[in-house]
Structure formats: structure tokens, C-alpha cells
Amino acid sequence: MKLPRWFHRFGSAPYVYGLAGLLSPWVGGIAVLLIAAGTYGGLVLAPADYLQGDSFRIIYIHVPSAYVSMMAYVILAVAAAIGFIWRLKLAHAVAVSIAPIGASFTFLALATGAIWGKPTWGTFWQWTDPRIMFELLLLFLYLGYMALRAAFEDRDKADRVSAILGVVGVVNVPIIHYSVIWWNSLHQGPTIARLDGPTITLDMLAPLLIMIAGFTFCFAWLLLSRLQGEIVRREYATRWLRELLAGSPG
Amino acid sequence: MHVFLTITGRDLKLAFRRWSEFANPLLFFVVVTSLFPLALSPEQALLQSVGAGVLWVAALLSSLLALEGLFRGDVEDGSMEQILLSPAPFGIVVIAKIAAHWLVSGIPLIVLVPVVAMSFQLPTAALATLAAALLLAMPTLSVLSAIGAALTVSLRSGGSIIGLLVLPLCAPMLIFGTRATDMAANGEAVAAPLYLLAALAVFAVSLGPLAVAAALRVGLE
Amino acid sequence: MTPRRRRMVLVGLVLAGIVVSAALALRAFQLNLQYFFSPTQVAEGEVADARNFRLGGMVLEESVVREEGSLTVSFVVTDYLHSVPVEYTGVLPDLFQEGKGVVTLGRMEPSGRFVAEQVLAKHDENYMPPEVAEALEQAREREQL
Numbered sequence: 040m041k042l043p044r045w046f047h048r049f050g051s052a053p054y055v056y057g058l059a060g061l062l063s064p065w066v067g068g069i070a071v072l073l074i075a076a077g078t079y080g081g082l083v084l085a086p087a088d089y090l091q092g093d094s095f096r097i098i099y100i101h102v103p104s105a106y107v108s109m110m111a112y113v114i115l116a117v118a119a120a121i122g123f124i125w126r127l128k129l130a131h132a133v134a135v136s137i138a139p140i141g142a143s144f145t146f147l148a149l150a151t152g153a154i155w156g157k158p159t160w161g162t163f164w165q166w167t168d169p170r171i172m173f174e175l176l177l178l179f180l181y182l183g184y185m186a187l188r189a190a191f192e193d194r195d196k197a198d199r200v201s202a203i204l205g206v207v208g209v210v211n212v213p214i215i216h217y218s219v220i221w222w223n224s225l226h227q228g229p230t231i232a233r234l235d236g237p238t239i240t241l242d243m244l245a246p247l248l249i250m251i252a253g254f255t256f257c258f259a260w261l262l263l264s265r266l267q268g269e270i271v272r273r274e275y276a277t278r279w280l281r282e283l284l285a286g287s288p289g
Numbered sequence: 290m291h292v293f294l295t296i297t298g299r300d301l302k303l304a305f306r307r308w309s310e311f312a313n314p315l316l317f318f319v320v321v322t323s324l325f326p327l328a329l330s331p332e333q334a335l336l337q338s339v340g341a342g343v344l345w346v347a348a349l350l351s352s353l354l355a356l357e358g359l360f361r362g363d364v365e366d367g368s369m370e371q372i373l374l375s376p377a378p379f380g381i382v383v384i385a386k387i388a389a390h391w392l393v394s395g396i397p398l399i400v401l402v403p404v405v406a407m408s409f410q411l412p413t414a415a416l417a418t419l420a421a422a423l424l425l426a427m428p429t430l431s432v433l434s435a436i437g438a439a440l441t442v443s444l445r446s447g448g449s450i451i452g453l454l455v456l457p458l459c460a461p462m463l464i465f466g467t468r469a470t471d472m473a474a475n476g477e478a479v480a481a482p483l484y485l486l487a488a489l490a491v492f493a494v495s496l497g498p499l500a501v502a503a504a505l506r507v508g509l510e
Numbered sequence: 511m512t513p514r515r516r517r518m519v520l521v522g523l524v525l526a527g528i529v530v531s532a533a534l535a536l537r538a539f540q541l542n543l544q545y546f547f548s549p550t551q552v553a554e555g556e557v558a559d560a561r562n563f564r565l566g567g568m569v570l571e572e573s574v575v576r577e578e579g580s581l582t583v584s585f586v587v588t589d590y591l592h593s594v595p596v597e598y599t600g601v602l603p604d605l606f607q608e609g610k611g612v613v614t615l616g617r618m619e620p621s622g623r624f625v626a627e628q629v630l631a632k633h634d635e636n637y638m639p640p641e642v643a644e645a646l647e648q649a650r651e652r653e654q655l
Binding site for chain 2: 537557561
């Protein structure tokens, strides 16, 4: 199997570095706007829930961060697989850059879930709830991925070995997603992604979707800046980077 | 098939020559499990309620001990490289090595666990289920251990990090295993968690060796 | 075997393994693999006596009785086929309401009463403003008339 030709441009570090620099302010700007709009919509415009009152509003952080935590892992695994199969160093750089971001969003999802759980369920943490357990496993996968990388001195080897772990761990993502359907547990079922349409009224749903988009852009923004840093770390000895840095003011 | 038998036979022979390597984890298992009644309290009700969990966690931890040596010896003396260069299909070699590991570390544990379980006063009704659950869980554990060992094979000391990688992945197995044991101790139907353990085992055995083979190839580069 | 055929066999075996494991998992989910037991399962004796387990279901309407001067509450958990009376001493979660889901951890007493150590509210996946909930409720009542 061969990669399409246009893809090979993404193998060139100067090109990707420049592209990331070009995109990053736009992506960051959109993220800020969307999150601001979503926050206003979620905290002010959306009505209180008939049952949970105002405490349901944590959904506007909890759901987007949980969504991003899983999406980030899938991207990590795909990037790692591309890097492994086609020996594309920049794909590895993407995977490396994602890991800490994904871990942070996973932690955020777990923490907001715990805060939400106390007033609604009556408990911060339920050891036997599959959704919580597999999300925790996701956090451990991110941390294990980072720990495994840190153990290698040779970056090339770290790339290729950690890529395998990344791909193995992707099994967990569908399990997280379907856990609330497979097990009838404490965690409620899906609200948005269901066959018979969302079970949330539009004035509550709209800010949520805006927040999900905002978190996605925020993730992309963080990824772009981390990717730039990772490229600098990897290419610090190359001529193009020195010239670029020498040319820039400061 | 010939390759499979040769490699398994060779690994078994090696294991029996250096019997301390596979005896140590078993001894560790016995020692750890006997510490719990000493530390907690020998109260029968308490031991019964924590018994299943303690046995499973101790079994997991003890299997970590044997794990580092799974590929290390072969890589260090160069025989793994020879195998990789030989025309023998590498995937089968990997499966053979995992099978040997399972025979040496898994089977004795399955024999040992019910005996220790009796010292925790688990009801005899649960012992058969406990053994069956372990039997179903051990292939998964062997595959996961092999993945951890293969990922860290080129590290000088992989010991601490292997646990970090392997133990979280073992969590689902642990949940279903203890659940089955617990349900059996209470006289309930245990088929569901056992089916899930079997599903995990088949899944791990069919996909895991690919990851192990890939990791070993990278490790030997 | 040529390398190509060998690879085909390998892929086939891996796929077969995935199918078998999916079938086994499906079988497990068809059996009881629940986080909690329903009142019907309790009535049919699927739960062993004298052990802690989770009982889940709906809080029966107009069944919640608070004891004066203490935190003791009694209510009935039902799945609308069978029901189990529950007694609990402690603070209930905010979302605990009649007609809503609940998961309780505790054990059965010989008298057939379930004594709970922990009561958790299981809220559903529906979110709506109070007015909408009211409108839905009224519509349902009209239908029943």
C-alpha cells in the first residue's frame, strides 16, 4: 500500500512547521470564540433542567472533554500507525504531541464527572461503573504511553515502540463508547448520538454542540503548538530551522 | 506446527533447567497471599469477602515477576535474532513462546490457587469456578505480559515500566474474574463473566501476537 | 506455502478469532451481566440470600415515607412487575424522586425488606426545561383520560 502523493508534503518538517504556524492563530481564535459563545449559551441562555436544575450545566464541560479525550486517542493511534507503517517521523511527532493533551482532557472528563456525580447520583466515584472504569483505563493508557516513551533514550526507537502500544490501546475507545449500552449501569445512556434523535431540547443542545466544536478546535490549537515544539525538538540541528529562527526577531 | 512444537519444547526445556525462574513467582504468590490474613485479621467473614480479590491481584502481581525474562534471555544471547532471520514464520514463533510461558507460569498457578483459596475459606463451590476463570484468564494474561515484555525488550531495566503498561490492561480481566468467583461463592449463575473472559482470551490470542511480533522486530533493530 | 498464501491464512485466522470473541461477548451480554438486579430477578431468586447486592429500579409513586425526627426513609423499588420495599437511613441524593430511577446497595432481610446502606439516583438521558417537562406530563395525563 502506498500513501497518496499529496500526503508526502506532510512528511516535510519545514512545510508542516510553517503550516502549523499559519493555522494556529486562526484555530485558536475560533476555539476562543466558540467556547465563549458556548459558555454564554450554556450558563445563561440554556434553561435549567426540569430535574437536575442548574447542576446539569456541567454537561457543557464534561461531555466535550470526554468526547475530545476519545477522539484524541483515535487520532494518536492513527498517527502512530501511519508513522509505524510508512516510517513517517512527523506522524510520530503528532502522536507524541497528542498524549499529554489527551491525558489532560481525560482527567478533566473524570473530574467533572465526579463533581457532577455527587449532586445527581449521590456519589463522586463509583468503582463498579464500567463507563468510569474504562475512561480511567484511557487515562492510564495515555500515561503508560508517555512513560514508555520516556524510558527510551533513542527517539527513533521510542517512536516505533510506543506506536505499537498506542495502536493496541485503541481497542478501549469503542468499549468506552458502548459501555453505557452494554451495561445497564449508573451512568446514563447516550443523549445525542442515538438512532431516534437526541433526547435533549434544542435550547440545551445548541450550546452543547457549540462547546463540543469549541473543545475540538481548542484541542487542534494545542496540538498545533505542541507539534511545532516537537518539531523544533527533533530538528534543532537542521539548517532550515536555524535559518528560520535566526531570521525571526527575538 | 513443527516450528511451534520446536520452540515450545525448547522454551519448556530451558524453563525446567532453570526451575527457580518459574518457581519464584509461585512462591511469591503464596507468600503475598499469606500476608493478607496476617495483616488484616483472620476473621472468617472478612477473609471470605476479600479472598477472591486478593487471589486475583496476587496472581497478577506474581506473573509480573516472570515477565521480564520472557524474551530478554533470547534477545541477549542472540538467539532471537537468529530466529528472526530464519525462514520460520515469526508470528508462529511468537505464539509458541507465549504458549510456553503460559504452560510454565499459568498452569502451576491454576493448580495452586484453589489450594490457597481454601486457606481463605472460600466455599468449595467457588473453587471450580475460580479455577475455570483463571484457566480462561491466563491466556489473556500471557498475551498482555508478552506485549509488555516485547515493548520493553530493548530497555536495560524494563521492570518498573512493564507493570505500568500491563496492569491497567489487565483490569477488565480482573473485574470479570473476581466477579465470577464472587458470584460462584454466593451460589449464583456464573456463565456471563466466564463467557466474557473467554471472549477476551480469544481476542487477545488472535490479535496480541501481531503486536508482540511487531514490538520484537523493533526491539531487535 | 507461499508467503502470500501464508499471509492470507494468517489474516483469515485473525478475523476468525475476532468473530469468535465477538460471539462469546454477545452471548455474555444476553445472559445476566448487570450492574444491579431488578426486583423481578430478586423475586425469581436469582440473588443469593444474605449477601450485599445492588437493587435497581424505579421508586414507586407515592411510596416514599419519611420517619418523623430521623433520617430513615422507606420506599418501594419496582420494575412494574415486581417490587421490593426498601429502608434506608441517611441523606438521599437530590435527584431521588418518586417515579425516577434508583440504585441501592444493601441486603435482603428475612422479612423481605431490603435494607440499603447506600442509595444512588440513576438519572436518565433526557434533558429539558421544566416547562417542557410539565407540558409532557400534561399531555400524558390527557392521553390517559
